[in-house]
Structure formats: structure tokens, C-alpha cells
Amino acid sequence: MNLGVIKAYILKEIVELVRSKFIILVYLFPSMVILLFGYGIRMEVTHSRTVILDHDNSKLSTELISKFEHSKYFDTRVLNKPENEILKEMKKGKVDILIIIPESFEKRLLHGQKTEIGIFVDSSFPMRGTTMQSYAEGVIYNAAQSYMKNIPVKNLITINNRNLFNQSMRDENAIVPGLIGIILLVAPAILSALLIVKEKETGTIFNFYSSPAGKIDFLIAKLTPPFILHSANIFILFLWATYLFEVPFRGSFFIYWLSSEIYIIISVGIGLLVSVITRTQIVALVATIIITVIPGFLYSGILMPISSMVGSAYIEAHIFPVMYFNHIVYDCFLIGQGFSSEKNVLYFGVLIFYAFVLLSLGTLFMKKEMR
Incomplete structure (x- = not known):
């Protein structure tokens, strides 16, 4: 691992994000989503x-x-x-x-x-x-x-x-925490996928192919900016939820923060896998949206409780990581059981497993060679 190469790549990515004004979307997009859907979704269940x-x-x-x-x-x-x-x-x-x-x-x-x-x-x-x-x-x-x-x-x-747990029966108390899970799944995945695919589309990926930089160095440098930038959104979204929407927070902020960081790693891992199979930014963008947005809304528990799903829908909900993260987030905001709940501990372990598998697969499939 060459720290000098990693540092140079990271500085290059941050400078390009600032120069292209894309860094504005990094923080504007999550805030817009939580504001629009937080105020807009109003849903009025079996078994x-x-x-x-x-x-x-x-x-x-x-x-x-x-x-x-x-x-x-x-x-x-x-x-x-x-x-x-x-x-x-x-x-x-x-x-x-x-x-x-x-x-x-x-x-x-x-x-x-x-x-x-x-x-x-x-x-x-x-x-x-x-x-x-x-x-x-x-x-x-x-x-x-x-x-x-x-x-x-x-x-x-x-x-x-x-x-x-939600004595006032406010819709915001149920919608806003769930939106945090969707946003932190979609936004980092899009950014991480675009940063790598952009190199392919513009041809600058050949600089990496011909350089002595290792594959691990390249991936760390490419995935670190999305991780760091969206780590700030953990706190921004928390402030929106608690101060603007007045959602109560009854749990441990440390558990909320730690789970969110691991969840962002999962999102970045999804973006990495998308970047491996796509060659243009528009394809990478569409593929990431399909993989994250649709399952995010269907299986986050916002539109329909997971316990009410049956058959293949129930199985699919347990395949996507958003269900596990949202369970922990809802607990942090509305219940406050934390790690005293065996289910929260299990779901936290599942998130760590997802993060490890996605990053490992992305690293395995990423090749330092022309196809």
C-alpha cells in the first residue's frame, strides 16, 4: 500500500469534485430528498x-x-x-x-x-x-x-x-428515520460508481493501468472521498430529523453513528460493483438508481411493514441491507433498546457482513487491465 499514491488520488478527486461543483449535490441531494419526502409522504396493515x-x-x-x-x-x-x-x-x-x-x-x-x-x-x-x-x-x-x-x-x-413509541401518531416520526436509510444507500453508491466509471469514459483509467499503483491503492483513493463526504450527511440528516421535523431520539447516538458509517461502506461497495460492470456514467447512474432506489422504498418499511409481507417479497426484503439498517435507526429514534436488543445486535452483524462481502467482491472483480 503506497500512502503517497493514495493521498495524491484523494486530493485529485476532491479538487475535481469542487471544481465541477458536483460536491454541492453531495449535500444538496440528501437534504432535498428528506425535505421533499419527509413532508410529502402521507400513508394511512395484516397479521x-x-x-x-x-x-x-x-x-x-x-x-x-x-x-x-x-x-x-x-x-x-x-x-x-x-x-x-x-x-x-x-x-x-x-x-x-x-x-x-x-x-x-x-x-x-x-x-x-x-x-x-x-x-x-x-x-x-x-x-x-x-x-x-x-x-x-x-x-x-x-x-x-x-x-x-x-x-x-x-x-x-x-x-x-x-x-x-410514537404516542403523538406523527407521520414524520415514521417517515423521516426511514428516509435516512434510503438516502445513505443511494447517494454514496451513485458518487462512488461515477468516480470510477468517469475514469473509463474519459480514458484516464489508462493512467492507472500503466502506473505502478496497486489495485488496492486505487480503490481506497476512489472510495475514500464518497465515504468521508457522506459521513458528514449522517450528522446533517440527524439535525434535519430532530430539529426540523422534531422526531424524538431515544437511543444511543454512538450506535446510530457507527451503524450509519458501516451502512455507507455498504453503499460505497454497491457503487464499486456497479462501476465494475458499466463503462459510461449514464449507465452507471441508471443501474445504481435501479439497484438502490426501488428496493430502498419497497423494503425499507416506510411504505409497508416488513412483517406484513409474504412469500417472495418477505424474502427479498431480507436480501437488501436497507431493512436491517432501518430497523436499527427506528430503534435509535423511537424506542431506544440499542444493543440490549438481540435483534439489533444481529442486524448490526448483518451490516458488517454486507460491508465485507461487497467490498471483497468489488476488489476481486476490479481488474487492472484492458478488456
């Missing part, structure tokens, strides 16, 4: 993971549980655990809805007395939270009305609802 605590054990509560179990909107489990344990599972992302049927629920209704039922909803995604809440309320009222026949029950049952 919600539902836990029911039945403290009544009556005929009505059994009927109510049956309604949930036979609904395609809920994957229902009836447990006999303390409420706090279920809430801990919800905090770890294992439960979407907790329904608590109180004692004497049926008895109070039969006597015409008002009663209440508890619903705890994971509202990290407000649109999904609202939908799950309305479905649960509909099932409860329908089951009670069917059981009570002609006696109106809507005025007798009070739904004691609580939304967790």
Missing part, C-alpha cells in the same frame, strides 16, 4: 402480532378471543403472563398489539354497567398503529354486540387505548 390477556375467562371473552383468532388481520396468542413481560416483548418488536380483558367484563355488560378493555398498540408506524387500533376496536364491538343481541354495547364499553 398483526396480537397477545390477549384474558382475566375474565367468561363466555363473552372466549367469543371475543375467537373473533380475533379467526381474523386475517391478527395473529393471536392467548397468554397467561404478567402485563409487564408482554410490554417488554412489544418493546423488542415481538408484539404489535396487547389486549387486556378485565375481570367481570361479561358480568358488568349483562348488568348494563360500563366497563373498559385495554389495548396497547405499537405505534412506531402511526398509520399502521391507527389501522390496528381501529380493527381491534371493530372486532371488540362486533363480538360484544353479537353476544348481547339487541342491547347496544357501544356506550357500555370504553376502549382504554395507549399508543407506544
Whole structure:
């Protein structure tokens, strides 16, 4: 590894980025995307993971549980655990809805007395939270009305609802953290792909072919500017999210920063692979957009929760790194479990694996010779 060669290449790239004004897009593009989509996306879900605590054990509560179990909107489990344990599972992302049927629920209704039922909803995604809440309320009222026949029950049952993690049900709290994952996937990949393909298109790649510089030196010099420049976007996007959109941040900033840096390495690795198979900047640009933007939106969890996907869509979502990174980002902003959550630790390990594999493949396929 020749540090002098690497330094010279890096300075050359930065000077060209400044001279061509392309460096403006490095920071303008991410900010424009988070502003446009952060304000523009407004989305109002099946197989919600539902836990029911039945403290009544009556005929009505059994009927109510049956309604949930036979609904395609809920994957229902009836447990006999303390409420706090279920809430801990919800905090770890294992439960979407907790329904608590109180004692004497049926008895109070039969006597015409008002009663209440508890619903705890994971509202990290407000649109999904609202939908799950309305479905649960509909099932409860329908089951009670069917059981009570002609006696109106809507005025007798009070739904004691609580939304967790995104209590205000703000769309920004769900959209903006997800946009960070998409932006940090797309922008570094485009820049890293263009910096290498530009050498092919203009013919200056022959300077590298004929120089004593090694392949590793060349790749480090080419990929370092995108990595360093977009590392600043980690902080810029964080400021946009917390101060402009007022998204709460409940987790560890160190975990957010470290995961983002590894994620940028993944993005740069994608750009490197694209640059290996393309020869013109326009082809590299289109290919990078197709590889990053479409999966980024479909499998980031912004438009549709991953848990609601089935079949090939569910498998594809686990192939792309954006799902793993966004899970950690949402945790950092809305939940705050950090590395105390086994799922976060697993997903962090998956990101490291992706970074290693993509860079290794790019280095392997990059040849220092004419084709």
C-alpha cells in the first residue's frame, strides 16, 4: 500500500469534485430528498402480532378471543403472563398489539354497567398503529354486540387505548428515520460508481493501468472521498430529523453513528460493483438508481411493514441491507433498546457482513487491465 499514491488520488478527486461543483449535490441531494419526502409522504396493515390477556375467562371473552383468532388481520396468542413481560416483548418488536380483558367484563355488560378493555398498540408506524387500533376496536364491538343481541354495547364499553413509541401518531416520526436509510444507500453508491466509471469514459483509467499503483491503492483513493463526504450527511440528516421535523431520539447516538458509517461502506461497495460492470456514467447512474432506489422504498418499511409481507417479497426484503439498517435507526429514534436488543445486535452483524462481502467482491472483480 503506497500512502503517497493514495493521498495524491484523494486530493485529485476532491479538487475535481469542487471544481465541477458536483460536491454541492453531495449535500444538496440528501437534504432535498428528506425535505421533499419527509413532508410529502402521507400513508394511512395484516397479521398483526396480537397477545390477549384474558382475566375474565367468561363466555363473552372466549367469543371475543375467537373473533380475533379467526381474523386475517391478527395473529393471536392467548397468554397467561404478567402485563409487564408482554410490554417488554412489544418493546423488542415481538408484539404489535396487547389486549387486556378485565375481570367481570361479561358480568358488568349483562348488568348494563360500563366497563373498559385495554389495548396497547405499537405505534412506531402511526398509520399502521391507527389501522390496528381501529380493527381491534371493530372486532371488540362486533363480538360484544353479537353476544348481547339487541342491547347496544357501544356506550357500555370504553376502549382504554395507549399508543407506544410514537404516542403523538406523527407521520414524520415514521417517515423521516426511514428516509435516512434510503438516502445513505443511494447517494454514496451513485458518487462512488461515477468516480470510477468517469475514469473509463474519459480514458484516464489508462493512467492507472500503466502506473505502478496497486489495485488496492486505487480503490481506497476512489472510495475514500464518497465515504468521508457522506459521513458528514449522517450528522446533517440527524439535525434535519430532530430539529426540523422534531422526531424524538431515544437511543444511543454512538450506535446510530457507527451503524450509519458501516451502512455507507455498504453503499460505497454497491457503487464499486456497479462501476465494475458499466463503462459510461449514464449507465452507471441508471443501474445504481435501479439497484438502490426501488428496493430502498419497497423494503425499507416506510411504505409497508416488513412483517406484513409474504412469500417472495418477505424474502427479498431480507436480501437488501436497507431493512436491517432501518430497523436499527427506528430503534435509535423511537424506542431506544440499542444493543440490549438481540435483534439489533444481529442486524448490526448483518451490516458488517454486507460491508465485507461487497467490498471483497468489488476488489476481486476490479481488474487492472484492458478488456
